[in-house]
Amino acid sequence: MxxxxxxxxxxxxxxxxxxxxxxxxxxxxxxxxxxxxxxxxxxxxxxxxxxxxxxxxxxxxxxxxxxxxxxxxxxxxxxxxxxxxxxxxxxxxxxxxxxxxxxxxxxxxxxxxxxxxxxYANFLEHNNIEFPAVCLVVSGGHSSILWMPDDDTLEVIGETRDDAAGEAFDKVARFLGLGYPGGPAVQKAAAQGDPNKVVLPRVFLDRSDYEFSFSGLKTAAMNEWKKAEKRGTATVYDMAASFQAALVDVLAEKTIRAARQYRAKSILLAGGVAANTALRLQLKQRSQEQPFSLYYPSLSLxxxxxxxxxxxxxxxxxxxxxxxxxxxxxxxxxxx
Known part of the structure; x- marks a missing residue:
């Protein structure tokens, strides 16, 4: 042909x-x-x-x-x-x-x-992806986990009930005065902060399904920030790091659970939030502990x-x- x-x-x-x-x-x-x-x-x-x-x-x-x-x-x-x-x-x-x-x-x-x-951005750069696979799609408008028995079949097995991950990044970044787009802004600030400084909820992590909810996490971060400001102990860097850690923990854990349950050979990462360094690193570390191969596109894709x-x-x-x-x-x- x-x-x-x-x-x-x-x-x-x-x-x-x-x-x-x-x-x-x-x-x-x-x-x-x-x-x-x-x-x-x-x-x-x-x-x-x-x-x-x-x-x-x-x-x-x-x-x-x-x-x-x-x-x-x-x-x-x-x-x-x-x-x-x-x-x-x-x-x-x-x-x-x-x-x-x-x-x-x-x-x-x-x-x-x-x-x-x-x-599909993954397939533009990787031609050795094995199936079955689980794919985490995270962006400003979407947060979903999909089951892929082959390269042409997609089944949504979990998605956000409210805010998408990227949307939550944007809203928290705006609240903290970090600018837009929120994902890169929060990541940059988080690099200088302590992710354990502020205790934030890992929403839906206690559930066995693959649903997400980031609206509550966003609200909790905003409330904790207001309290810290009143106490005079607020640092944007610690809040950004703590928020990012809470969000990434949920994304990574749910994805790994899905891969285990569905006996996936590969995990794919896609969408704008797939560029987040903390998410890539945690999924890479978690995948190495399991028999999963992890794939994600270059930043431009x-x-x-x-x-x-x-x-x-x-x-x-x-x-x-x-x-x-x-x-x-x-x-x-x-x-x-």
Whole structure:
């Protein structure tokens, strides 16, 4: 079979991204226009602003992906786009552009679930992943544990009941005055603090299921911070370290439990919070104690990008699973 080149488009939140991937494995180009500087002043993503910025950037970013790859529009074989889940306005920009682009160059359209894209980022860099596997997906909008008996089957076996891990990082970082995005800000502050200084709850750790809840942890951290300020014993570094430790402990423990129960051979880590050093380190240490192989993407492929979307679409292209030009965006997770 001849090489297959797929253009991927990603606009589910605040990154406008386009990439071209060959045969689901080789990244030919990968362009990301981040809106972080725009949203920093608000302490988080403003959906309306994100949508408007996507409209401004999408054509420029797609052109940049072709220029970086040294290709013409008609050189690609398909157009893949994230159509769920995410901010509905942001998703609509990418889906609308992808449909028009695919129609204009007479190429098939492929719809990709954003979470499946995050998981696939692992396969862009690792070709020796053994199954069955358990995957922890953690980002600003999602915190889930998935069971993967093979590379094409995904079953959610646990997810957050309220805040996602990344969302909790953002809210605590804003409360502590650490800035946005919260994950990197908390991690940087935590490196200078004592993770045992503040006692915080490990929510749901006493339960046998794989559900998460980070809203209570967020509230507890805020309350302890207010008490420490009144006592005059507050240090942002200790609070950041203690909060990060509590959140990471729950993520890692639940993932290891799931891997044991399902007799997984591999553990995959995906999503923006997969870039967290403490989480990577704890899962690495825990995996070495068990017969699990741990995989995670490089930092640039943890955050939202279009290479993971283009790569994930390859299997659909081979099977002929194409989307109609009536494809619509969906804010909910939908079917994996």
């Amino acid at each position: 001849e090489d297959v080149l797929i253009l991927g488009i990603e606009t589910s939140c605040d990154e406008t991204a386009a990439a071209i991937v060959k045969n689901g494995q080789e990244i030919i180009s990968n362009v990301v226009n981040s809106q972080v500087p725009v949203h920093q002043q608000f302490g988080g993503v403003v959906p309306e602003v994100a949508s408007r910025k996507h409209i401004e950037n999408i054509a420029v970013v797609v052109d940049a992906a072709f220029q970086q790859a040294g290709l013409n529009y008609h050189d690609i074989d398909a157009v893949a786009v994230t159509n769920m889940p995410g901010l509905i306005g942001a998703l609509l920009v990418g889906v609308s552009f992808a449909k028009a682009f695919a129609y204009g160059i007479e190429r098939p359209l492929i719809a990709v679930n954003h979470l499946r894209g995050h998981i 943890c955050t939202d990008n279009a290479a993971m979307i283009a790569g994930s679409a390859y299997a659909s292209f081979i099977k002929g699973y194409f989307a109609p030009l009536t494809l619509n965006a969906q804010p909910g997770q939908g079917s994996l």
